[in-house]
Amino acid sequence: MDVDIIRSRFIQDNLRRALMEPDKERTVRALRAFRNYFQWFEHRFPDGEKSMIAGQLASLEEAYARQIPSSGSNGR
DSSP states (O other), rough: OHHHHHHHHHHHHHHHHHHHOHHHHHHHHHHHHHHHHHHHHHHSOHHHHHHHEEEEEEEHHHTTTTTTTOSSSOOO
16 A cells, blocks of 8 residues: 555544543644644645545634644644
């Protein structure tokens, strides 16, 4: 299996888990970490994978918008 596919699935699986995580602080930390990880490797993923991950990140960001302190950027 291609390493980029493994990375993509790793991000997607962990974002799915984060959506179900009852600990909101842990979810917010995971969201930040996976947003950064995705940005580092985004150019290596096929467009369909990018779209799925971007959608998952957007869902998490929307769900936890109040818990994520603004750092002067939109995180993208």
